Amino acid sequence: MSGGLRVTEHPDRLVVTLDRPEKRNAIDADLIAALHEVCAELEARPRLLLLTGGTEGIFAGGADIGQLRDRGRLDALAAINSAAFARVRALPMPTVAAVDGPALGGGAELAYSCDLRVCTDRAVFGQPEVRLGILAGAGATHRLPALIGEARAKELLFTGRRVDAAEALRIGLVNRVVVEPGELLDVAHGLLDEIAKGSPLALRLTKLAVDAPPAAHPHLDLVSQAVLFSDEEKHRRMTEFLERGRTRRPAD
Incomplete structure (x- = not known):
């Protein structure tokens, strides 16, 4: 894929690699457009994502920064980066960022998504961002407090x-x-392998429930569980679990 991304397809996941080494993988308009293409594909055919x-x-x-310096107020209101990162955040299936080296500014916000x-x-x-005269406008002001708490997030956002x-x-x-950079992708894939053991529908509804606003609970949980209770996958998995229990030898 063009636009500064390399995409590798696996049966249950996409591996998306930022590929602008000459620019330290700086996030520009072309990369954002390519990221939207990836999101469109994963929305149409939900799979796991390794970024x-x-x-x-x-x-x-x-x-x-070259593009950012020339953007005006209408560009800011267009949510160029934040809309793409919000789309990553809202993908149906779980996503994992594998980070080697610096993840700064918009790069960190992409990882937070x-x-x-x-x-x-x-x-x-x-x-x-504040040292460049702007704020972290692509998600850090609300995602970072959710991840590490308000006081810590404010310190990092205020001081840089x-x-x-x-x-x-x-x-x-x-x-x-x-510890070893060469093991990073193996560990990330291993984490996704563990996730992939779950029911795809259960994973989607669990992510939807966790990301929902507090007011949606417990109603969203109840409706989601009702959907899952009617799913053939639930019946199959629970039957297999019970059958394994029956064949397990008792301890001596």
Whole structure:
């Protein structure tokens, strides 16, 4: 795929790699357009998503500052980056970001838009926007507080301080840290393999319920469970579980 993305298809997932190494994977308009194409494909045929910058020591150095400097107020209101990241966040099936090296500004916000994050120990997250005269307008102002708490998020957003991998794990910004960069994608795929053991419909409805506003509960949970109780997959999986229990030998 053009636009600064490489897409590899697997039966149950897409692997999407940011591919602008000469620009430190900076997020420009072409990459955003390509990201919308990926989202359209995953909306039409829901699958898992692995989003990565590869293992070259850079996830995404942020938005393309050259383009960002020339954008005006109408461009800001057009939600160029935030609309694409919101679309990633709303994808039907779970998503994982695999982060090696810096994920800064819009690059960090793209990682936050995924459901889960794994990173190498050389990963760095940061929101330097206020030092450039703008705010983190592509999701960090609301996704970061949800991930790490309001006070920590405000500190990072107000100061632009960078967070290394160890701190990111400690504060809940990432789920796992990998020491060897070459193992990053294996760990990310392993996490997706565990997720893929679940019922696809149950995964979709679980994600929908977790991401729903508080006012939607418990009504959304009840309706979702009613749908799942009528699903043939539920009956098959529970029957297999019971049959395994019957064939299991009792402990001596």
